[in-house]
Every structure is written in C-alpha cells, then in structure tokens.
Amino acid sequence: MTLDKIKKILNAKVIVGSDALNADIKMACGCDLMSDVLAFVKSDSLLLTGLTNPQVIRTVEMSDIKAVCFVRGKKPDKETVELAKSKNIPLLLTDFPLFEACGKLYKEGLAGCSEINE
Amino acid sequence: MKLKQIVEELGLEVKSRVSNLNKEVSGGYASDLLSDVIANAKKDNIWITLQIHQNIVGVATLKELTGIIIVNGRKPEEETLKKAGEEDILIMVTGLTAFEIIGKLYRMLGGC
Amino acid sequence: MNREITKVQELAYELTVEQAMTRDVVKVHSKNRMGELREILRINRISGTPVVDKDKLVGVVSIEDFIKCLADGEIDSFVGDKMTREVKTLYEDEPLIHAVNKFNKHGFGRFPVVERSSGKLVGVIAKGDIIKTLLKELEINYHEEEIHRYRASHIFRDIIADKTTLIFEYDIAGQDFKHAGESASGLKKSLARLGIPPQILRRIAIATYEAEMNIVIFTSGGRITAYIRPDEIRVKAVDSGPGIPDVKKAMQPGFSTAPPLVQELGFGAGMGLPNIKKCADKMNINSVAGKGTEIEVIIYTQGEK
Numbered sequence: 001m002t003l004d005k006i007k008k009i010l011n012a013k014v015i016v017g018s019d020a021l022n023a024d025i026k027m028a029c030g031c032d033l034m035s036d037v038l039a040f041v042k043s044d045s046l047l048l049t050g051l052t053n054p055q056v057i058r059t060v061e062m063s064d065i066k067a068v069c070f071v072r073g074k075k076p077d078k079e080t081v082e083l084a085k086s087k088n089i090p091l092l093l094t095d096f097p098l099f100e101a102c103g104k105l106y107k108e109g110l111a112g113c114s115e116i117n118e
Numbered sequence: 119m120k121l122k123q124i125v126e127e128l129g130l131e132v133k134s135r136v137s138n139l140n141k142e143v144s145g146g147y148a149s150d151l152l153s154d155v156i157a158n159a160k161k162d163n164i165w166i167t168l169q170i171h172q173n174i175v176g177v178a179t180l181k182e183l184t185g186i187i188i189v190n191g192r193k194p195e196e197e198t199l200k201k202a203g204e205e206d207i208l209i210m211v212t213g214l215t216a217f218e219i220i221g222k223l224y225r226m227l228g229g230c
Numbered sequence: 231m232n233r234e235i236t237k238v239q240e241l242a243y244e245l246t247v248e249q250a251m252t253r254d255v256v257k258v259h260s261k262n263r264m265g266e267l268r269e270i271l272r273i274n275r276i277s278g279t280p281v282v283d284k285d286k287l288v289g290v291v292s293i294e295d296f297i298k299c300l301a302d303g304e305i306d307s308f309v310g311d312k313m314t315r316e317v318k319t320l321y322e323d324e325p326l327i328h329a330v331n332k333f334n335k336h337g338f339g340r341f342p343v344v345e346r347s348s349g350k351l352v353g354v355i356a357k358g359d360i361i362k363t364l365l366k367e368l369e370i371n372y373h374e375e376e377i378h379r380y381r382a383s384h385i386f387r388d389i390i391a392d393k394t395t396l397i398f399e400y401d402i403a404g405q406d407f408k409h410a411g412e413s414a415s416g417l418k419k420s421l422a423r424l425g426i427p428p429q430i431l432r433r434i435a436i437a438t439y440e441a442e443m444n445i446v447i448f449t450s451g452g453r454i455t456a457y458i459r460p461d462e463i464r465v466k467a468v469d470s471g472p473g474i475p476d477v478k479k480a481m482q483p484g485f486s487t488a489p490p491l492v493q494e495l496g497f498g499a500g501m502g503l504p505n506i507k508k509c510a511d512k513m514n515i516n517s518v519a520g521k522g523t524e525i526e527v528i529i530y531t532q533g534e535k
Contacts, residue, residue: 002248022249022363030217032150033493035501036168038436039508040190040215043428048217050154051496055443058411059496062418062435064428072158079408097158098148099166099220106221114215151494169499170484192484 001025001110003067003090006046009104010094012069015081017090023066027111030071030102034059041065042113048101052076057083066090072097119143119227121184121208124164128222130187130210133194134202141184146223148216152177159183164223166216172198179205187223189216239327241367242360247329248322250363251343251353257282258291260310264299267291267309280342280351281313287344287351289313321346322353326360333357382423386460396424396458402442404450404471407495413454414439417465424458430531433509434463437527440502441467447492448472449522462530470522477515481507 004021007014014021029041030048034055037047043064049056050071057080060068068084069092070076076084076091084091094101106112122139125132144162149155150169159165161182167174168189175198178186185208188194194202194209202209212219256274258267260283270279271293278292291313299305299312320329320341332341340356386394398420400413418435426434438454445452449471457464474480480487481503488498507513512528 002246004253024246024249028217029215030148030220031168032154032496033168033499033501034496035440035499035505036150036190038440039501039505043432049496050149050151053495054408055411055496058415058439061415062411062432062439064432072154098216099146099224102148102217102220103146103224106217107225112215112218112221114213114218150499152490153494171486195484 001105001108003046003092005108006067006069006105006110007092009108010069010092010096010101012092012094015076015091015093016084017067017088020067020088020090023090025066025110027113028102028105029065029113030098032098037065038063040113045113046105046110048098048105050074050098052080054080054083056080057087057089060089061087067092069094069101071101121164124223124226125208125210127226128187128212128219130212132208132210133188134199134207134209136185136206136208139208143184143227145227146220147183148220155181166220166223168192168216170194170198172201174198175201175205175207175209178202178207184208185210187212187219189214189219238364238368241364242327242330243325245326245363245367246322247320247324247326247343247355248353250326250329250359251322251355252359253353255280255342255351255354257351258309259283260288260308260313262309263306264296264309264312265305267296271296280317280354281309282351283310285348285350287317287319287342287349289315290317290342317342319344320355326363329355329360333360379423379425382420383425385424394459398456398458400442400454400456402445402452402454402469404446404448404452404469406446410443410446411439414442417454417456421456421458421463426463426531430529434465434527434529437506437509437529438465438467440505441465441525441527443497444502444523444525445469445471447488447497452522461532462528465527465529467525467527468522473519473521473523474515474517475519477517 003023025046026044028046031037032051037059041063044066047065047068052074067090073095121141143164147159147163148166150167155177159181162184165183165186170192188211191213257280260281281289281291291309295312320343322343343353345352449469452469455466479485483504484500486498486500492498510527511530514526517523
C-alpha cells in the first residue's frame with residue numbers, strides 16, 4: 001500500500017516527506033512503547049503511535065521503519081520534526097485515535113507485523 | 119456487542135474472572151500510555167495495550183472499562199491478575215500484535 | 231556499469247505503476263460534447279484524454295476524433311458516442327516492468343491507470359514517468375551515501391595486518407533525553423558505510439540503542455565502545471551507575487524499575503535487556519550494585535546467528 005493511500009484512508013496531513021508519498025508500505029504496527037517497537041517491528045513498515053518525542057524518530061531510524069503516523073491529532077514538537085527531516089523519515093498526522101487508525105488500515109488490507117515473514 | 123462474543127470470536131485467552139461476561143462493550147481504545155487512557159478512553163471501552171503492570175487495572179477501574187486485551191502474547195504480572203479479580207476487570211491475552219487485534223475488533227464492532 | 235543495469239531491472243520489478251504514475255489526470259466525461267473537448271485539449275496542450283463515466287474509465291478520445299467530427303459537422307455529439315471504447319490500460323498494482331513491456335508492445339505515448347477492483351481511473355503513466363521514477367530511486371539508493379560508503383568499505387582491504395580492529399567510542403551523558411540515541415545513530419551510519427548488511431546492521435543498531443537508553447535513563451553517564459573486525463562486531467556499554475541488583479530478573483521481558491516519567495517517553499517497559507539479548511549472538515552482563523554495569527554484545531557479521 002502506498003503512503004499516499006494511507007494518507008487518504010486516515011485523512012492525514014503530511015508534516016515531513018510530501019515527496020515520498022509513493023513509498024510502498026508493507027505492514028503496520030501500532031505501539032507507544034519504543035522498546036516493543038524495537039523488539040517486534042519489521043523493516044518497510046509504518047509505525048502508528050501517540051508518542052511524539054524525538055525518541056520515536058530514533059527508534060524508527062534504528063529499526064528501518066519507513067514512515068510514522070502520529071494519532072489522535074497530537075502534534076510533534078519541533079525537535080522531532082527537525083530530526084525526521086534530517087533522516088528523511090516521512091511523518092503523517094491523523095486526528096483518528098490509534099484504535100480507529102489501525103482498524104481502518106487493517107480493513108483496507110494492510111498487514112500487521114506478525115503476518116509477514118521477512 | 120457483548121464481552122463474551124469478543125472473547126470467543128477473537129480467540130482471546132482469559133486470564134482473570136469477571137462476574138459478568140454479558141457486559142456491553144461500547145468501543146475500543148488502544149494505547150500504551152496510561153495518561154492517554156486516563157484522558158481519552160470512554161466508559162465501557164475495551165482497552166488494547168501491551169502494558170502488563172498492575173497499574174493498568176487501576177486505570178481501567180478509574181475509567182470504568184470493560185476489560186483489557188494484552189497483545190504480543192505478553193504475560194501479565196501476578197499482582198495485575200490478582201488486582202483485576204478484585205476490581206472485576208477482565209484481562210485477556212492474544213498472541214497477535216496490537217495492529218492485528220485492533221483490526222479484527224474494529225471489524226466486529228462495525229467500524230464505529 | 232553492469233551492476234547499475236541489474237539494479238534498474240530489479241527496481242522495475244519492485245516498483246508498482248502506482249508509484250510512477252501521475253495522479254492529476256485531465257479527463258472528459260462521456261456526456262461532454264465534442265465541442266467542449268477541443269477547449270480541454272487546447273488548454274492542457276494535449277492530443278488526447280481518457281473518458282470517464284462516474285470516475286470509471288470507459289474510453290479514450292483524441293484530437294483525430296475531434297477533427298473527424300468537425301469534418302462531419304457533428305461537433306455537438308457526445309464524447310461517449312465518438313470515443314474509442316477499447317482501451318489498453320494498466321492496473322495500479324502491476325509492477326513497473328509490465329508498463330515497460332506494454333509501451334514496447336503497443337508504441338503508445340501513455341496509458342490510463344485504473345484501479346483493479348473498481349475500474350476507477352486513478353492516474354496516467356507516460357514513458358517519461360517511468361524513467362523519472364527509476365532515476366529518482368537510483369539516486370536515493372546510491373548518490374548520497376555512495377561516496378562515503380566507497381571510501382569506508384575499502385578500509386579493511388587496504389590495511390595490511392594479520393588482524394585489524396577498528397574502535398569507535400561514544401560518550402553518553404546521563405539523563406540527557408534530548409541527545410539520547412545519537413551514539414547508536416552514529417554507529418549505525420558508520421557501519422553502513424563499512425558495508426555491513428542491513429539485517430545485521432539493524433540488530434547492532436537496536437542493541438546499541440537499548441544499551442544507550444539504559445545509560446541515559448538509569449545512570450549519570452557512561453561510554454559505548456564498538457570494536458569492529460571483518461568477522462564480528464563487539465559493542466561494550468559501560469557505566470558507573472547504580473548497577474542491576476538482580477540481573478536474572480532484569481532479563482525477564484516486562485520487568486522494569488523505570489519511573490513512570492520514563493515510561494511516558496516510550497521506554498522503561500522492561501524490554502531493554504531482553505531486546506539486546508534477542509539481537510545479540512552473544513551477550514555478557516557484569517553488574518555490581520552501587521558500582522556500575524558493563525554490557526557486552528557480540529554480533530557476527532558473516533555466518534548466521
């Protein structure tokens with residue numbers, strides 16, 4: 001699923017990476033605890049989270065996640081945005097809470113991280 | 119939708135007993151941040167998280183949630199289960215990730 | 231040069247039509263008149279356009295169709311009656327290589343792209359779009375890092391010694407959540423330049439990041455040292471913090487002594503040490519309460535875990 005399609009499904013705003021909307025996202029993960037993201041997430045995935053601090057971007061960088069979508073309208077701080085820009089990590093922002101955001105993407109056929117074997 | 123139906127259809131492993139499995143679930147809320155759940159979850163929601171600490175029972179009681187689904191097959195602490203029994207909060211475990219169990223639950227609840 | 235071509239071919243199979251197509255499509259409705267078509271073609275300076283009926287692609291119409299209508303005095307007829315109904319299309323989820331083949335086979339300048347499930351017109355793709363997309367991907371893949379990578383990856387080959395080890399050191403400030411993660415980030419980038427494969431790189435990066443976060447969260451500071459040999463990478467995280475009273479307990483997933491403040495940052499859920507172990511081929515912990523902790527992670531860069 002392209003990032004552009006995800007953007008449309010979640011009615012999301014693109015904060016960083018508007019030129020990266022053609023990126024292909026293979027699966028998604030919804031999580032607020034970065035250690036669990038590091039433990040379970042696979043590369044080429046989308047991270048949906050309610051957490052907006054710079055550690056989210058670090059986590060994404062370490063685990064080769066492709067893009068981040070912040071949920072329930074929570075805006076990331078400036079440092080987070082700057083860090084994402086410098087690492088070329090697309091950031092999306094949706095007003096949907098995590099539950100609805102995951103539900104909608106799953107319904108449209110995006111897989112979860114335990115369903116795809118690397 | 120009744121709690122019982124969710125447990126059965128999603129194949130959840132029940133870890134604590136509650137007095138009434140016929141409780142109506144009003145919707146779902148997913149978060150691993152306790153402060154977020156305290157601020158935003160609604161009464162009779164079912165809560166999806168990978169937190170296993172006993173504080174989750176306190177939060178669920180405070181917000182009058184129907185139950186907690188723990189994801190990624192994580193095992194809740196004994197203290198958590200004990201407290202859940204006392205507070206009549208149903209604790210369930212699934213081996214699926216949050217994204218997947220939310221997806222299935224969302225579909226069951228009719229995408230509300 | 232040979233390698234470049236292989237990479238392009240690989241990309242043409244990997245990328246989909248959707249990733250290369252133009253989304254803003256000029257189109258006419260089948261209920262438009264041929265007279266209106268002329269304006270649309272003129273304003274957009276194009277020689278033909280897809281025809282839709284409620285978003286669904288039903289045909290194509292070209293300047294030739296218009297000229298014919300003009301000659302026959304049928305300028306008021308519907309586009310739907312004069313268009314070509316048999317249209318060669320591409321689906322949005324097809325690999326780009328299919329598009330390349332279709333261009334070669336039919337010699338058309340562009341193809342409408344339709345959604346497989348609904349027949350909805352979602353874009354249009356021209357040869358130029360394919361070239362642009364492939365070039366952009368190649369550039370992303372190669373350009374920025376290529377030079378660094380080329381220089382660094384030859385180090386081991388250029389040094390003459392029986393055994394060579396590179397040592398990178400990173401100082402970690404305790405409680406500095408703003409810069410937490412920079413060491414792991416620096417190490418990851420440097421190792422990528424040395425040519426460490428992505429899967430192994432990821433394991434080293436995650437283990438180092440968790441070790442770094444532990445130092446930041448629990449201590450007043452420490453140091454991470456990476457010893458890089460062609461066959462293995464050893465990462466040592468040393469601090470003079472409070473130490474881990476019960477290492478066995480700390481290794482259990484979910485066990486945590488982190489304060490709630492740290493949890494709200496997304497850490498301290500008791501997955502740190504188990505995570506490091508999961509990533510490592512070998513892991514040693516040496517901790518003395520009141521004195522400090524030393525964690526050593528070994529990851530082999532050749533051979534499987």
